[in-house]
Amino acid sequence: VEQQRREFSEFYAAAKDDCLRIVLVSVGDRHLAEDLVAEAFTRAWMSWPKMRNHPVPRAWVVRTALNVHVSWWRRRRRELPVETIASSPATWQPDSVNDALASAIRALPARQREVIVLRVFFDLDTEATAALLGISTGTVGVHLHRALGTLRTQIPSFLDQEVAR
């Protein structure tokens, strides 16, 4: 047990900031991102005997955080009036040319966003993404294709700029 505690502490220290930054880019709210990542690490610790052998534990944490976000958002949507949500403060906006890209990713449906985050941030291939999400490789392909289609439509200026570089 002590060894597992030590292993997890090392993993936590090494991965927490990276995971937080990725989740922050994905949800756009610093406080929310911190809560989500802390919750994901809590679940990782509770499953550590299994998690310690996971091939990409950081991806598992980020994916779990995004899943928690979906649950949180559904619950919050039921509990709060619309105007309260609309005026929610403390959203984070990157002040770079990539604003539109980050915003567009945050607006994607949950599963499409998960696929994008895993493919982009962790460079997972289709098989690894499918295994982590518990879906087929074909379904990963469909979500990816749809997500990229949406992003192409919503951020043509970003793509033009990147191509022009």
Place this chain on the structure above:
Amino acid sequence: MNDDEMLSTMRSSLTGIAESLTDVHLEQPVSTIHARARDHRLRRGLAGLAGVATAGLALSLGLALAAGGSSGASRAKAPGSIRTASFTLVSHHNGTATLTINTCSTASPPGMCMSNLDVLLDTTALQNDLQQDGIPALVTSGNFCSSDPAPAGFWQVVGGITDPKNIPKGQAVAFPPTITFNPAAIPAGTELSIGVLPPSSGRQVVAFGLIDANSHTCTSTTADQVAAVAPWSIDWGVGQGAP
């Protein structure tokens, strides 16, 4: 720009954003994570107890939790699980613990079950882990320890066998079935005896009994001899598919 090129472009941009957030740190110490996990387990346990009470299913496994005169060898312990290559031990809020010996683990070659468990199972680890769950036990390999006469109460201590037929279709079948120990029912001065015996006649055997902690003998026992010395044992074929 095709999908791969677009992904590559996005990767460059988004990882750049994430890496630029150098002032963003998760400040919570790891102790906070541990505390959150304890809260989760507590809430889950309370919810589980409430569910069990509501359904009227409390301890229907035949374990005599309220058996009078038991030793109370158990102690309060937070639920949790210990998983090793050869066994999984899960402790529950109601004080019981379940043991699954991983006869056909994911580490086994396809179609093969674990053999030579007497070599592979870490008896010291299992004994210590049971002890942590409040279950005094003597776990041996190649030997089986018994007392004469054997203390009464074995069937109040061991039970809760999950019938493999009840496992939902599509779910991995665990064999042997999960064994539940009720430490509250262990009589004072006694302990469990668990013997992992060497394979014999293509069968791997794990024997269970109850012994006097201060008066017992451990003898080399084969799978063929186990019925004469142990009140209960489980066995499975080795070098073949799941039984």
